[in-house]
Structures are given as C-alpha cells and as structure tokens.
Amino acid sequence: MTESRGSTHAKRAAYDLRQRIVKGEMPGGTRLYEVALAEELQVSRTPVREAMSRLAEEGLLERAKGGGFVVRSFTHSDLIDAIELRGVLEGTALRLAAEAGAADDKLEALGTLLCEIDASFGADGAPPNLELYAGLNSDFHDLIVRLCPSTIVRSELERVKSLPFASPSAFVFRNRESKAMMESLVIAQAQHRAMVEAVAGREGSRAEALAREHARIARQNLEKKALDTAEPDPALALIVD
Amino acid sequence: MTESRGSTHAKRAAYDLRQRIVKGEMPGGTRLYEVALAEELQVSRTPVREAMSRLAEEGLLERAKGGGFVVRSFTHSDLIDAIELRGVLEGTALRLAAEAGAADDKLEALGTLLCEIDASFGADGAPPNLELYAGLNSDFHDLIVRLCPSTIVRSELERVKSLPFASPSAFVFRNRESKAMMESLVIAQAQHRAMVEAVAGREGSRAEALAREHARIARQNLEKKALDTAEPDPALALIVD
DNA sequence: ACGCCCCGATTTGTATACATTTCGGTGTAT
C-alpha cells in the first residue's frame, strides 16, 4: 500500500508478494498463510487469495494439497531446463514465422532494432551501455515473438519468459567489463542478425536451430555468473537447490 | 452439487463450469458474471471466483480488462497450433530423455504397454476395441512424458495437453471402422515403437523428429473429422472460428 | 514401539454486506 503499484488491493498484494518471492525471501516450499499475509500486507484475506491465484497462474505458486498455496521450488536444473525450453519455444516461433512468411514492416523494425543494439555495446566505437543493451535485447526477443503467427505458441512462450530466470536478459552482464563478456555480446548479436535473416528468407529449420543455440548463451552466462559468488545475480534468488 | 464431483464448492463449481465450457455452451468471448453463475451453480460468489481462477490457470478462461473473466476463444488455427505445440514439447521431452538416458524399468513398462496397444486394435487377430485403444494411447503419452527428466518441460507439456482438443487421444476414431482409420492406427503404433526405441538408443534427434511427426496424425484425424459434419467431435465444441 | 483415534488449535472455505469501480445511456455544448 505504501510504494507498490496497482489499482486494486489484490494487484498491489500480488505485486508485493511477487517481489518478495523473486527476491528470495520465502524460498521454494514456503507455505503462504492467508491471515499472516493479510496482516503483513494490510489488507483482508480476500485480496490476498486473489493475489495468490494470480501468482499461481504465473507459475510462481502451486496449490497445496489440503488447500492454500506454496512457493514453487526451482532447482538449478529447473533453471537450465527453463532456458532450454525458452530456446525450443523461440525456435518454434521463428520456424512458424518463417514458414508462414513474416510481414515486411515487422522485419524492418527488427532491422532498426538490431542497429540500435550494435550501438548500445559500442560496435561502432561508441562507449558500451550494458543497461541499454539488456533492455534492447529484451525488446528484440519480444519483437521476435510477435513474428509468430500462432497465438498459442506466443502465449506459452510469454509464460515461460515470465519466470524471472528464463527471461532473455536475465543473465546479461551489466557491471564489470571483460573480454569474454564483450565477445559473447558479439556472438549473440550475430545470432540475432542470422535469426532475422533466416525468417526473412523462409528458412524455418535454420531459424529454429539458431534460436536454440542462441539460448545457450544465456546458459553460458549463467554458468559464469554462478561462479561469481561475491555478487550473486538477483535472478538466482529463488533457486533453492 | 447434484452429480458433479469435488469436495469443496469451488472444485465442484470449477468442474461444472469446465464441462459447460468444453461442451460449447458459453462460446469463446462469453463473459462470466459472478452473480449469475452463483445462482445457477447454487453457491455464493466466493467459490465461483475461486473456480474461475482455477480455470484461468488451466487456460480455459482469461482475465478481462476491467476485472472478471471471459471464456478464452479458440480458432481453428489455434487448434492446429496446439497440436503442433504438443508435438514440439513431446519431442523435446523425448530428446531430453534420450540425452539423459531413461530408466530401464520405465522403458520396460512402455514395452508392455505397446503390446497391449497392439492387442487393442486387433493387431494379433483379436477384434479391435477403439475405446480401449484411446485410453491406452493416452496412457502411452503420459508415460512418455514421465521419461523426461525436466520438471519444467513436463509441466508445460501437461499444461498444453490439458486443452481438450490438444490431448493425444482427442481425435482418435472411436465409432465407425474404415480402412483409412485402421491404417492410421498401424502407422501411429509404428511411431510409438520407434519413439521408445530412439529414447532407449539415446537417439535424441530421431526421438524428437518422430514425436513431431506423430502429432501430425492427430492433425490428419482432425481434418478427416472436420469433414464429418454429421457427427461433430465433442472436442471441437469450443472452437469458435 | 507402533498404529490408531480423538480432539482442539489452526487454517482454509463460504456466505454476505458493503464499498468501489466500471459501463452504457442520456443529455448538453460545441
């Protein structure tokens, strides 16, 4: 009610709860008690229930056996699998887009975005801005999805991406600069261009393979970051292992 | 409350609502009014809301903009896409199973099941029992999923299969016998065996390709059934087009 | 020691009254 956003109590409660979950307070398996949460969030049980329902739809909570909700547990391999699954679904989205043929204006928009991404990490000599890169990268992946003619595939992909650690920009390096990091950006960007090219050329299979391989970069970054225990990535907070 | 099952009012309400939706009463886009439903289902608004939440989790309802719920609309191409997506996810499940190596006892169980399926449609001279086949086919696809080591992939696959028209046995022929129908069963069963064999032999790519192609049979059956306007398939009821 | 039943505290489920928001129609002014 203080700083959280949303027009109704239920939405605010959902927002607050979501924050607490992804920050790692309330680790996987934690049971959520309506009365306790209602007090903490300063609302009645009704909007709390509503909020928990919404988070269950998002996949952050599970319904417990005897009623009520439990924070969903994610292990390290769930994290790997979610990234893999995102790759598979993005691949399918691109393949279907390629097979059906993509609209020219959307492909053009992607072209401009690709140039902006180039600029963001200093491909043309400008100083790199990694926060900007992360945002543009996320935009790119959103645009890619919209190429896909299938509502069903799009919505399932959005669903998987809503998991905080499966989002395309989850493990992009943002702070320290290193040679390996810049190289991974160059590779990722080459894949971006190839993916758009493949869709434009109706090379469905190529587009699909590229998207899968592209997701592997997230996995690599994750593994690099996992070693960096000094500065744990916030997206890793809800991994219980 | 009369004949529907479930221990709580909310579960019964969810069951009743689900039935009404998949039967095609309340076509896609229909808005659900809490008070009206509460009267029809003889419960208060609270369990109705709870029921609608659950159906939204299943993907049968969507939250409307100004609050409330709307029956999700499915078009003919959504149906095609859902089957395609099931093929993609089953393919991924099998590929991961093949890459990780599947437990022998599970493969054995699949072997026995395959023989039962043979018997069900009269491969050994016995009279075909298509109801039985549909059930065993469904069991087979459930067992297949369980080979997959990834919880995430399994749960997303289960989610897609929960759509009534994306389930593996949705469009299996059950009533009239025809040469084409028996042939499709033979082909499907050959694919079943090949899928298990591929997983056992750790041929991930082959397993994936087979699962995708296998899903195409459902699509073929669907197209055959779509022509049969005299006896529309119940799974088609919630397609609005 | 083990299982079982019973009980009470805790927690969720339900109904309902009331608050708030939303939506559609109607009127007026431009």
Next chain:
DNA sequence: ATACACCGAAATGTATACAAATCGGGGCGT
C-alpha cells in the same frame, strides 16, 4: 454529428463473521 460529462445500474472488489476441513499431538490399546 461528435465529443464530453454526468448519472445510475450493474458488476467486481473488499472486509468480515461464521462454517468446515485439516494438521499435529496426546493418550490409549495392542
């Protein structure tokens, strides 16, 4: 004719009292 503001009906949002189910522990019998 269009845009806008207003209003009232109808819908959802919220709080809360009460009902029912669940979980855990203690006692008892075997």
